[in-house]
Amino acid sequence: MLETPTAPLLRARGLTKRFGGITAVDAIDFDVAPGESFGFLGPNGAGKTSAMRMIACVSPVSGGELSVLGMDPRVDGPRIRARLGVVPQQDTLDMELTVSENLSIYGRYFDLPRNLIRERVADLLDFVQLTERARDQVESLSGGMKRRLTIARSLINEPDLLLLDEPTTGLDPQARHLLWDRLYRLKQKGVTLVLTTHYMDEAEQLCDRLVVMDKARIVAEGSPRQLIEQHSSREVLEMRFPVGVQDSLDGALDGLGERVERLPDRVLVYADDGDVAAIAAHERGLRPEMSLVRRSSLEDVFLRLTGRSLVD
């Protein structure tokens, strides 16, 4: 099969997923080019996982078009899956088997020869730093180790496309950074990554390009930088007021920056220069308990686009 170098690895047009009367994914369009890392960012329930499961060819498409590696999931599911690596949101490891058995049996599902599997298992254990735990039962591993094992498992068939559904949710910061490092290395090797996350730092670290999903639809698309430029100001002034004070600030905040966002626990002022806004606030007699100036992040983009914070 011939593929031109520019042919997208993934192409969706009007892609839709319905469960009974509920539309989980509502006519979304996107393309992912070979070698790219692409992210779905959005709160829980936005439809990220449903989109991922269709891409992984484990969930039938309800409507629209989807092409994965140039093939149609409806007819070529097993052939597509043979070239995918999948890290599902919840681990599906075999608790009764050892770490290395989990990898080798998974390799067998791809019908890989045993000696090839043996080589790859050794390399992958090394890659995810689990060599010392090779003979341990999976049950005894920590959450971060299980996640690393799931990632190693998804690489056993040397996939062309790696799908990661919330790869680091629920992990401690150390475990997350180790995982990010491993994923970054894969990206450097040219593996195409598609991931979902509700962490903006994860999206900023790993994604070349991303779409923001909310209520089953794509509400914005671009690189993390583009999204911030388009949908937020350069800087943000965050102010926290004593309990009760924030509600009495009617009007006092108007015009401090390009835009003011009131969150339950703090006020965000979007401005090109946060320090200027802070001085202006002080001049108006505002005395927040805490105030800080930071660069705009994807969280701000998300707030702007949906009026809600990401981890709802």
Added chain:
Amino acid sequence: MATPPALLVLEHELLLYRRVWRGSIVSSFLNPVLFLAAMGVGLGSYVSQHAGTAGASTGGTAAALGGVSYLVFIAPGLLASTAMQAAAGESTFPIIGGIVWDRTFLGMLTTPIRVHDVLLGKIAYICLRLTLVCSVFFVVMLLFGATHGPQAILAVPAAVLTGLAFTTPIVAYSATQKDATGFNALFRFGVIPLFLFSGTFFPIAQLPGLLQALALATPLWHGVDLCRTLALGTADAPGVLIHVTYLGAIAAGGLLLAERAFRRRLEL
């Protein structure tokens, strides 16, 4: 030279079994030893005494048992019942485990393996387990002298078929469950009554009319009668054909239901 994907699923099951095979074989051996000792030898000697006194005038128990000792009478029935119980065990918890607990089936489905392959691989594994359990049971029958001629070995494949007729419908049922609570009812109101009233311990001719008709319709009775007539050498072609067809039809119907249940549960 691609390996059929269902065989790769079977490979997974055998890898799991490798961890427990010793214990599994010991219990496959002890179970018939205990039952044949208690029911066949213990209760059996009492039944035979009774047959000796009452039997002279009425043709009594010995005739009702087909002229063999109670041990020889119940052994093939217990074999069929054991196959049913083993099938029920393998078709309940491991299925819901693969779907809900460890979700290993979901892991398989992110590879070229399809839902259909998972089901077939799982059933192939249960068939192997049943063959093992029934073969060990038969060895114990030999040790107890509970067989009646060499043709008795035919009861082993008959028992495997009986187990299969329970496997596929129970797998279908398990695949619709959210947790294990439904299994209690299955065992309490399904497996145990069948075990007690399907001709394993006494001929169903002893049951009142209505219950007798009910027993005749149960797959376990067909399995018990098939195993027993084959083991005692009293089987005739039409009888065997009816039993095999009946059990085969249930197994096949169950497979269709199981396939549907698996798809509904795993192809969301």
